[in-house]
Amino acid sequence: MPTTQQSPQDEQEKLLDEAIQAVKVQSFQMKRCLCFLYLKELLAFLS
Known part of the structure; x- marks a missing residue:
């Protein structure tokens, strides 16, 4: 499977x-x- 490289901006957004x-x-x-x-x-106050 080929890996896709994310741009630094995409990685930061993620x-x-x-x-x-x-x-x-x-x-x-x-x-x-x-x-x-x-x-x-x-409840403690009311009891």
Whole structure:
């Protein structure tokens, strides 16, 4: 199979897209964790 060479700009765009996706995933997980912590505190306060 022939390998295709990516230009440096294409490679940078691919790396940027991967980094942005990783940040989005981490952001979602942090928000979910914070919501869970707030819920735990709220339930403890209400009990």
